[in-house]
Structures are given as C-alpha cells and as structure tokens.
Amino acid sequence: MASGLTCGTIVPVIPDFHTHTHFSFDSQALPEEVCRAAVARGMPEVALTDHMDLNPLDGGYGYFRPEAHWQGLQDCRAQLDGRVRVHIGLECGEPHLFREGLSGILAAHEYDVVLGSIHWVGHRPVETAEFFDGLDFQExxxxxxxxxxxLAEEGDYDILAHPDIIRRAVFHRFGRTDLDWTPYEAPMRRVLRVVAGRGKALEVNTSYRRRGMGPPGPSIQVLRWFREEGGRWVTLGSDAHRPEDVGADFGEALDMVRAAGFEGVAVFRQRRPYRVPI
Ligand SMILES: [Zn+2]
Ligand SMILES: [Zn+2]
Structure with a gap:
C-alpha cells in the first residue's frame, strides 16, 4: 500500500474503484489518462468501471462493445504495467433485471469487479427531477x-454503487443537498443486511460533492447501519468521467468511513475482496 507522510501521520492512498473512460457513452477520457491520474495521486491500483447498460431506457443502451472494451483496457494495462495495477470492471445498471445478458458478458472475460447500480426505477430516472412525477417525497x-x-438481493454484483443516488433526484426536484435516512431506517437496513449477508461491498461515492449536492454518500449513519448489519466491505469511488476527478474528495470519504467504525476499505481482484487498512 503506498502511503505518504503528513505531520507524522501515515495517510493511506485509497484506490478509486469507480471510474469511467471513453468506453462509456458519457465519457471522453482515454483509459491511459485515467490511469495516469491515479498514478499522479499515488494510487497503487485503480479500477476502470465503464457503463454496461442493458436497459433500453438508458442513454448508454447499445453503446458498450465488450470485445473492444476488453482489448482496449488490456492494452492500457500493459502500458501502465509496473506503475499502477489496472483492474477491469463494469458498472451495470439494474443488473437484477438483465441477469442473462450480464452473465453472458461476464462469462467471456475475467473481470475484476462489477458495480451494481440503480439508474432507473421502472420508467423513472433516479438522477433527474422527473423521478418524483406523481409521487410525494416519501413515496x-x-x-x-x-x-x-x-438489486441487492437478486443482482450479480460485487459493489452496490452509489446506494443513495436518489439524492440526485431529491436535489433537482426539491433543491436539497441532504437526505435524512432516519424515517427510512427499516427499508434501508433491509438492503444493507442483504449486501452484508452476501459478502458484497457498499460504495462511498464522492461525486455529489463535485455536483454541488453535498457530502459523499451514503451518510455516516447509513455506513454505521451497514456495519451493524454485519457489513465488512466498503469501497471508495469518485465516479470520475474525467481524469482530473479521479480520487476527488477521498479524504472526506475516508473520514466518513472511519467515523462509521471501519478500519479498512476493500479493493477487488478477479471479483474477490481484499482489505486495505486505513
Ligand atoms: Zn452510476
Ligand atoms: Zn459511474
């Protein structure tokens, strides 16, 4: 684990396990640029987790080319050999709804990590104000x-990505940068219990900060619930779509993970978690 000394304290450099490249429909970043940004931040490893969308509603539907992606990232891995360990991952939207399609793609290559994400609930996009059309806040x-x-119960994933992404819709509809999960403790704990029981990881996503939507999430309270429900694995993800955002706000995210009582974060290799002490 690479580390730097700051005022006598060892500060671990946590690998970014949620980044995008031009193999995602919404990124122009070259994989090599993303990896070089990770090297510049002292990361010993980084995961490239491009969108793989099988949901016809999604903007990324039909864009992902598994073979071109795999070959492109293998080339990138070879280029960066010795400087940073490059993990080849995928971010799959609604993996519980597209199990067959996903398993076909996963069977073809030895991926290191799969992010499971909610981007749509039925026809409702979770990232925009329209999500709440015809619904009140609680509904x-x-x-x-x-x-x-x-998703938590039925999806094939290693990391439950941005588990509080509904904050984006809340922000756009209600202008709020906070979401108090206390009234929803029971259903949220149900999700966390399943993730913990299946030995999966929960992601702390830092992209909210860059979007002016408040701190990384989920909150310390939700992270504590996850630990209480038996959760062992937490990852950090910037959700960078540009090289300059790799590892953004990881100091704040790391403080949150520590405040919730975790003494390590997870990295994945060949879909198996490994602990990095913090
Ligand atoms: Zn996502
Ligand atoms: Zn993403």
Whole structure:
C-alpha cells in the first residue's frame, strides 16, 4: 500500500474503484489518462468501471462493445504495467433485471469487479427531477428503496454503487443537498443486511460533492447501519468521467468511513475482496 507522510501521520492512498473512460457513452477520457491520474495521486491500483447498460431506457443502451472494451483496457494495462495495477470492471445498471445478458458478458472475460447500480426505477430516472412525477417525497424514496432491495438481493454484483443516488433526484426536484435516512431506517437496513449477508461491498461515492449536492454518500449513519448489519466491505469511488476527478474528495470519504467504525476499505481482484487498512 503506498502511503505518504503528513505531520507524522501515515495517510493511506485509497484506490478509486469507480471510474469511467471513453468506453462509456458519457465519457471522453482515454483509459491511459485515467490511469495516469491515479498514478499522479499515488494510487497503487485503480479500477476502470465503464457503463454496461442493458436497459433500453438508458442513454448508454447499445453503446458498450465488450470485445473492444476488453482489448482496449488490456492494452492500457500493459502500458501502465509496473506503475499502477489496472483492474477491469463494469458498472451495470439494474443488473437484477438483465441477469442473462450480464452473465453472458461476464462469462467471456475475467473481470475484476462489477458495480451494481440503480439508474432507473421502472420508467423513472433516479438522477433527474422527473423521478418524483406523481409521487410525494416519501413515496418516491420508498419506491427507490424497493428497487434497491431487489438489486441487492437478486443482482450479480460485487459493489452496490452509489446506494443513495436518489439524492440526485431529491436535489433537482426539491433543491436539497441532504437526505435524512432516519424515517427510512427499516427499508434501508433491509438492503444493507442483504449486501452484508452476501459478502458484497457498499460504495462511498464522492461525486455529489463535485455536483454541488453535498457530502459523499451514503451518510455516516447509513455506513454505521451497514456495519451493524454485519457489513465488512466498503469501497471508495469518485465516479470520475474525467481524469482530473479521479480520487476527488477521498479524504472526506475516508473520514466518513472511519467515523462509521471501519478500519479498512476493500479493493477487488478477479471479483474477490481484499482489505486495505486505513
Ligand atoms: Zn452510476
Ligand atoms: Zn459511474
């Protein structure tokens, strides 16, 4: 584990396990640039987790080319050999709904990590104000948590990515940068219990900060619930779509993970978690 000395304290450099390259429909970044950004931040490893969307509603539907992606990232891995360990991952939207398609893609190559994400609940996009059309605040949050529970239980994933992504819709609809999960403790704990029981990881996603939507998430409270439910694995992800965002706000995210009582974060190799002390 690479580390730097700051005022006598060893500060671990945590690998970014959620980044995008031009193999994602919404990124122009060259894989090599993303990896060089990780090297510049002192990361010993980084995961490239491009969108793989099988949901016809999604903007990324039909864009992902598994063979070109695999070969491109193998080339990138070879280029960066010795400087940073490059993990080849995928971010799959609604993996519980597209199990067959996903398993076909996963069978072809030895991926290191799969992020499971909710981007849609039925026809509702979780990242925009329209999510709440015809729903009040509570109905919307409960509907989101029901879908998240289905993903947690039935999806093939290693990391439950941005588990509080509904904050984006909350921000756009209600202008709020906070979301108090206390009224939804029971359904949120149900999700966390499943993730913990299946030995999967929960992601702390830092992209909210860059979007002016508040701190990384989920909150310390949710991370504590995850630990209480038996959760062992937490990862950090910037959700960078540009090289300059790799590892953004990881100091704040790391403080949150520590405050929740975790003494390590997870990295994945060939879909198996390994602990990095913090
Ligand atoms: Zn996502
Ligand atoms: Zn992403």
């Amino acid at each position: 919307g949050i409960e509907l989101y948590l029901e879908e998240l529970a289905c």
